[in-house]
Amino acid sequence: xxxxxxxxxxxxxxxxxxxxxxxxxxxxxxxxxxxxxxxxxxxxxxxxxxxxxxxxxxxxxxxxxxxxxxxxxxxxxxxxxxxxxxxxxxxxxxxxxxxxxxxxxxxxxxxxxxxxxxxxxxxxxxxxxxxxxxxxxxxxxxxxxxxxxxxxxxxxxxxxxxxxxxxxxxxxxxxxxxxxxxxxxxxxxxxxxxxxxxxxxxxxxxxxxxxxxxxxxxxxxxxxxxxxxxxxxxxxxxxxxxxxxxxxxxxxxxxxxxxxxxxxxxxxxxxxxxxxxxxxxxxxxxxxxxxxxxxxxxxxxxxxxxxxxxxxxxxxxxxxxxxxxxxxxxxxxxxxxxxxxxxxxxxxxxxxxxxxxxxxxxxxxxxxxxxxxxxxxxxxxxxxxxxxxxxxxxxxxxxxxxxxxxxxxxxxxxxxxxxxxxxxxxxxxxxxxxxxxxxxxxxxxxxxxxxxxxxxxxxxxxxxxxxxxxxxxxxxxxxxxxxxxxxxxxxxxxxxxxxxxxxxxxxxxxxxxxxxxxxxxxxxxxxxxxxxxxxxxxxxxxxxxxxxxxxxxxxxxxxxxxxxxxxxxxxxxxxxxxxxxxxxxxxxxxxxxxxxxxxxxxxxxxxxxxxxxxxxxxxxxxxxxxxxxxxxxxxxxxxxxxxxxxxxxxxxxxxxxxxxxxxxxxxxxxxxxxxxxxxxxxxxxxxxxxxxxxxxxxxxxxxxxxxxxxxxxxxxxxxxxxxxxxxxxxxxxxxxxxxxxxxxxxxxxxxxxxxxxxxxxxxxxxxxxxxxxxxxxxxxxxxxxxxxxxxxxxxxxxxxxxxxxxxxxxxxxxxxxxxxxxxxxxxxxxxxxxxxxxxxxxxxxxxxxxxxxxxxxxxxxxxxxxxxxxxxxxxxxxxxxxx
Numbered sequence: 001x002x003x004x005x006x007x008x009x010x011x012x013x014x015x016x017x018x019x020x021x022x023x024x025x026x027x028x029x030x031x032x033x034x035x036x037x038x039x040x041x042x043x044x045x046x047x048x049x050x051x052x053x054x055x056x057x058x059x060x061x062x063x064x065x066x067x068x069x070x071x072x073x074x075x076x077x078x079x080x081x082x083x084x085x086x087x088x089x090x091x092x093x094x095x096x097x098x099x100x101x102x103x104x105x106x107x108x109x110x111x112x113x114x115x116x117x118x119x120x121x122x123x124x125x126x127x128x129x130x131x132x133x134x135x136x137x138x139x140x141x142x143x144x145x146x147x148x149x150x151x152x153x154x155x156x157x158x159x160x161x162x163x164x165x166x167x168x169x170x171x172x173x174x175x176x177x178x179x180x181x182x183x184x185x186x187x188x189x190x191x192x193x194x195x196x197x198x199x200x201x202x203x204x205x206x207x208x209x210x211x212x213x214x215x216x217x218x219x220x221x222x223x224x225x226x227x228x229x230x231x232x233x234x235x236x237x238x239x240x241x242x243x244x245x246x247x248x249x250x251x252x253x254x255x256x257x258x259x260x261x262x263x264x265x266x267x268x269x270x271x272x273x274x275x276x277x278x279x280x281x282x283x284x285x286x287x288x289x290x291x292x293x294x295x296x297x298x299x300x301x302x303x304x305x306x307x308x309x310x311x312x313x314x315x316x317x318x319x320x321x322x323x324x325x326x327x328x329x330x331x332x333x334x335x336x337x338x339x340x341x342x343x344x345x346x347x348x349x350x351x352x353x354x355x356x357x358x359x360x361x362x363x364x365x366x367x368x369x370x371x372x373x374x375x376x377x378x379x380x381x382x383x384x385x386x387x388x389x390x391x392x393x394x395x396x397x398x399x400x401x402x403x404x405x406x407x408x409x410x411x412x413x414x415x416x417x418x419x420x421x422x423x424x425x426x427x428x429x430x431x432x433x434x435x436x437x438x439x440x441x442x443x444x445x446x447x448x449x450x451x452x453x454x455x456x457x458x459x460x461x462x463x464x465x466x467x468x469x470x471x472x473x474x475x476x477x478x479x480x481x482x483x484x485x486x487x488x489x490x491x492x493x494x495x496x497x498x499x500x501x502x503x504x505x506x507x508x509x510x511x512x513x514x515x516x517x518x519x520x521x522x523x524x525x526x527x528x529x530x531x532x533x534x535x536x537x538x539x540x541x542x543x544x545x546x547x548x549x550x551x552x553x554x555x556x557x558x559x560x561x562x563x564x565x566x567x568x569x570x571x572x573x574x575x576x577x578x579x580x581x582x583x584x585x586x587x588x589x590x591x592x593x594x595x596x597x598x599x600x601x602x603x604x605x606x607x608x609x610x611x612x613x614x615x616x617x618x619x620x621x622x623x624x625x626x627x628x629x630x631x632x633x634x635x636x637x638x639x640x641x642x643x644x645x646x647x648x649x650x651x652x653x654x655x656x657x658x659x660x661x662x663x664x665x666x667x668x669x670x671x672x673x674x675x676x677x678x679x680x681x682x683x684x685x686x687x688x689x690x691x692x693x694x695x696x697x698x699x700x701x702x703x704x705x706x707x708x709x710x711x712x713x714x715x716x717x718x719x720x721x722x723x724x725x726x727x728x729x730x731x732x733x734x735x736x737x738x739x740x741x742x743x744x745x746x747x748x749x750x751x752x753x754x755x756x757x758x759x760x761x762x763x764x765x766x767x768x769x770x771x772x773x774x775x776x777x778x779x780x781x782x783x784x785x786x787x788x789x790x791x792x793x794x795x796x797x798x799x800x801x802x803x804x805x806x807x808x809x810x811x812x813x814x815x816x817x818x819x820x821x822x823x824x825x826x827x828x829x830x831x832x833x834x835x836x837x838x839x840x841x842x843x844x845x846x847x848x849x850x851x852x853x854x855x856x857x858x859x860x861x862x863x864x865x866x867x868x869x870x871x872x873x874x875x876x877x878x879x880x881x882x883x
Contacts, residue, residue: 066294067278067308075270081263088260095253099188136206139232140213143225147217154272158265159217166212166261170203173257177202189250200245204254207236211258216266275324276388281308284384290392291315302433302451309395319376319395321453323357324388342507342579358389361453364429365391368452371427373420375449398448401478402436408444409479411487416447418491421471424449425496430459434471435510436478461499462577466508468492468500473509476561477516485564498572501565504558508579521556547687615801619857622797625790626861630654632787637674639780640694642773643683649882652873653677656883658863659870671696676883695780702784703816710812791815791862798858799842804850806842814841835859 144156177189178199189202214229233255240246276284278295285292291313298307301321310318358381365378380392401409417439424431431438431449438451456463468488475484488497506514532546541549565572633654638645657670671692678688792812799806818837835855842851877883 067282067296075272076275077267077270081267081271085260085263085267088256088263091256092253092260095249095256096185099185099249100182136210136232136236139225139228140210143214143217146225155217158269158271159213159262161269162216162262162265163209163213165265166209166258167205169257169261170201170205170208170254173203173253174201174205189247189253191245191247200247200250202250202253203257204236204240204246204250207233208254208258208261211255212262212265215259215262276322276384278308280384280388281320281322281390282310284382284390285310285318285320285392288380288382290318290380292318295320302435302437302454305453317395318379319393321361321391321393322384322388323354323361323391323453354387354389355383357453358383358391361391363457364452364455365393367427367429367457368424368449368455371423371429373423373429373449374416374447375420375452396442398440398442400437400450401439401441401474404441406478408441409475410445411483412445413441413447414475414484414487415491416445417449417471418488420447420449421467422492422496425464425467428458428464430456430463430467432456432463432467432470433510434467435474435512439474462503465500465503465577468496469503470509470513472497472500472561473504473513473517473558476557477513477520481557481561481564485561485568489568494569498565498569501562501569501572502575502577503579504561504565505576505579506558508577517557525550547684547690613802614853614857615803618797618801622794622801622857622861625794625797626865628790629787629794629862630866632783632790633657635779635783636699636787637692637695637780637783639776639778639783640698641678641683641691642776643681645678645681649877650677652877653883655866655870656874656877657870658866659874661863673883677877680882698780699784699787702781702788703820706785706788707813707816710809710816713809788812788816791819794862795838795854795858798861799846799850799854801857802850802853804842804846804854806845810845814838817841 140159144159147153147156177186186199190199211229211233214225237246237251237254240251278297282292282295290310292310293313295308295310298309298319301307306322306324308320308322310320312318362378362381365376368375369377376393378391378393381390382392383389421431421434431452431454433451433454434449438449440448440450442448472481472484472488475487485497506517509517528550532541532549535541536546562574566574630651634647634650637654638647638650653673654670657673660670660673674692674695675688678691679685683691789812792808792815795815796806796808796811799811815838818834818841838855838858839848839851842854874883
C-alpha cells in the first residue's frame with residue numbers, strides 16, 4: 001500500500017511510470033460543461049447529473065489537471081479540541097473538589113515535601129531557578145521564531161491569543177481563591193512565605209500562558225518541542241516547589257488552566273484547516289499509477305467522508321473517498337451516547353486510528369465483492385500524507401433510492417437489493433447503513449449497495465437481523481409495509497424476515513430513519529385528523545367513526561410492518577430484543593432521583609424554614625389539605641370519563657403523577673400519565689385523550705373563572721391592605737401578559753391553537769355523553785373547585801404556620817397566578833417559576849422572611865414530600881399493569 005506525502009516532492013517511488021515533469025494543477029471555481037463519463041462494467045458508486053467530467057478544451061494537452069470544488073474553510077472547529085477542553089475543565093473542577101474535601105491528604109503531602117526538600121543543596125535550588133527562568137521565556141520565543149520562519153504566523157497569532165486569555169483566567173482564579181474560596185481551598189493552593197510576606201499565587205501567572213501558547217501553536221505534532229516544553233514546566237515547578245513558593249495542587253491547576261484555555265480558544269476560533277484538498281488528491285492519484293484529468297467534488301458519504309469523481313485520460317471514471325482525522329472525530333458525542341445507551345452488539349465499534357479506518361473499509365469492500373454482492377469494486381487504497389487516506393472505487397451512473405420517485409421503486413429493484421443483502425449475510429457480513437443514500441439504482445432495475453465503510457465482518461445473528469429490519473423500514477417508508485415485506489419474503493425467505501421482527505424498534509435503527517419515522521407518523525396523524533374533520537362536517541361519517549380513523553392513524557409504521565410479518569409467519573417472536581443497556585424507565589428513575597436529591601439538598605434548607613418558629617398545628621392543617629388534593633384530582637378526572645373508574649386506583653394515579661413531575665413540565669407529565677392510565681382501564685385511545693382534554697379544558701375554564709371571582713372579592717373588600725391589593729394586581733396583570741405573549745408570538749399561538757383544536761375535536765362528543773349523566777359533571781366540576789380550594793388552603797395554612805396573615809381571596813389569586821406561571825415554564829414541576837412568583841407576590845403583603853418560609857413549607861408539602869409516595873404508587877401501578 002503506497003504512502004503518499006504531498007509535502008515531500010516527487011521523489012517517492014510509484015507503481016507506474018510518472019511523467020518527467022510534474023503535472024500542473026489548477027483550482028477551478030466555476031463548473032465546466034459536462035461530458036458523458038466512460039462506462040465501466042464493474043459495480044458502481046453514487047453519481048448523479050453532477051458526476052460527469054468536462055469536455056476537452058482545445059488548450060488542454062493531457063498534462064493539465066483541473067479540480068472543481070468549493071474552497072475548504074480556512075479554519076475548522078475540531079471536536080477533538082472540544083473534548084480536550086471539556087476534559088481540562090473536569091480536571092480543574094476535580095482539583096478544587098479534592099482540595100475542599102481531602103484537606104488532610106493535601107496538607108500531608110505538603111508536609112512531606114517540606115520535610116524532604118531541606119536536604120536539597122541551596123546552590124542547586126538557585127541554579128534551577130535561574131535556568132528555569134531563562135528557559136520559560138526562551139523556549140516559547142524559539143518555537144514562535146521557528147513557526148514564523150516556516151510561514152505559520154496564523155498559528156503563532158492563535159498562541160498569543162491563548163496566552164493572553166490564560167493570563168486573564170489566571171488572574172481571575174487568583175482573585176477568587178484569595179477573596180471568595182473556602183479556607184480549605186485557599187490552604188491547598190497557596191502558602192505563606194517563610195518571611196511572613198503575602199500568600200503565594202494559586203496559579204503561576206507566567207507558566208500558564210506559556211503552556212497555553214505552546215499548546216495552541218501546535219506542539220502536539222512536534223515531539224522535540226513537546227519534550228522541551230515539559231522539561232521547562234517540570235524544572236520550573238520543581239524549583240518553585242522546593243523554594244516554598246507553590247504547592248503540588250497549584251502546579252497541577254496551572255497546567256490544567258493553560259491546557260484548557262488553549263483548546264477552548266482553538267475550538268472557539270477554529271484551527272487552521274490542514275485537510276487535503278482536491279489538488280493533493282490529484283497528485284496522490286498520479287503517484288499511485290492513475291492518470292487523472294479532471295475531478296469535482298461530489299456529495300459526501302455517510303459520516304462526513306469526502307467524495308470526488310475523477311475522470312482519467314485513460315480508463316474508467318473513479319469515485320474517490322478521502323478519510324481524514326477531522327472526519328473521524330466528527331459525531332464523537334453522538335457515538336459516545338449511543339455506546340452508553342445501547343449494548344455493544346447493537347452498535348459498530350469505531351476504528352481507533354486512521355490506518356484502522358482505511359483497512360476496515362478496504363476489507364469490507366473486498367469481502368462484499370468476493371461474497372457476490374452487487375457492490376462497488378475497490379481498485380486502490382493509499383495514504384495521502386500523515387492525516388488522510390484515499391480509497392479509489394470504479395464509478396458508473398446511477399441514482400440513490402432517496403433520489404428515485406416512489407413509482408420507480410419496483411419489486412425488481414427491491415429484489416436486487418435483497419439478493420445482495422442475502423449474499424452478504426451468507427458470508428456473515430453486515431452492512432449497517434441500509435438507508436436510502438446507501439442504495440444505488442442503476443438503469444432503473446439494478447440495485448447496488450454502496451457506503452460499506454460502516455459494515456462488519458464475521459457479524460453475529462443480532463447484527464444481521466438489524467440489517468434486515470433497517471432495510472424493511474427503509475423500503476416501507478417509501479412504498480408501504482405490504483410490498484416491502486412481500487418482496488423480502490420472496491427473496492430472503494420467511495424465516496429470515498420473521499427473525500427481524502424483534503428488531504423493529506426505533507432504537508436499533510439509524511438516526512435518519514428515526515427522524516423519517518417520526519415525521520411520517522406526524523404527517524399521517526395530521527392528514528387523518530384533517531380528513532376526519534372534513535368528513536364529519538360533510539356528514540359522511542359520525543364522530544365515533546372519525547375517532548376510530550384517527551386512532552388507526554396513530555399506529556406507527558413499525559407496528560404495521562410487524563403486522564405484515566405476523567401474517568406470513570404467525571409463529572414469529574414478538575417480544576422486542578434487548579438492545580438498550582439503559583432502559584428509559586431506569587434512566588427516568590435515576591435522573592428523577594438525582595434531581596430530586598440535589599434540589600432537596602440545595603433548595604430546601606432547614607435554616608430557611610425556621611422550624612423553631614413554626615406553628616405545628618397550622619402545619620398539620622397544611623399537610624391535611626395537601627393530602628386532600630389527590631382525592632380532588634381523582635374526582636376531576638373521574639367526572640369527565642363516562643366509564644366507571646376504580647376511585648382508589650385513580651387516586652394512586654394522581655399520586656404517581658407527583659413523581660412524574662420531577663422529570664416533566666408541570667402541564668405535561670400529569671396529562672401523559674392520566675391518558676396512559678385511562679387506556680389501561682380499557683378506554684380507547686381517542687376517547688382517553690378526549691376525556692383528559694375535557695378535564696384539562698374544564699380545569700382551565702375553572703382556573704380563569706376562579707381567578708376573576710377571587711379578584712372581584714379582594715377588590716370589593718377594600719380593607720386598606722395595600723400589599724394584598726398590589727399582589728392581586730400583579731397576579732391579574734401577569735395572567736394578562738402571559739395571554740398576550742401567547743397571542744402575539746406566532747409559534748406559541750399556533751402551538752396553543754393546534755392543541756386546543758385537537759382537544760376540542762374529541763371533547764365535544766365526550767361532553768355530550770356526560771350531559772346524560774349529571775352526577776358525572778357534578779363530580780368533575782366539584783373536583784376542580786375542591787382542588788383549587790384545597791391548594792389555596794394549604795398555602796394559607798403555611799402562611800399562618802409562620803405567623804403571617806393574608807386574606808384568603810388574596811392567597812387564592814396569588815396561588816392561581818403562580819400555578820399558571822409554573823405550568824407555562826418548561827421546568828420539572830414548575831421548579832423556580834412557582835417559588836419565585838409566590839415569594840415575590842406574597843412579599844408585598846408580609847415580611848419577605850415569612851413569605852419565603854411559608855412558600856418553602858408549601859412546596860415541601862405539595863411537591864417534595866409526595867415524591868416518595870408517588871414513586872411507590874408509580875411502581876405499584878406499573879406492576880399491576882395500570883399505567
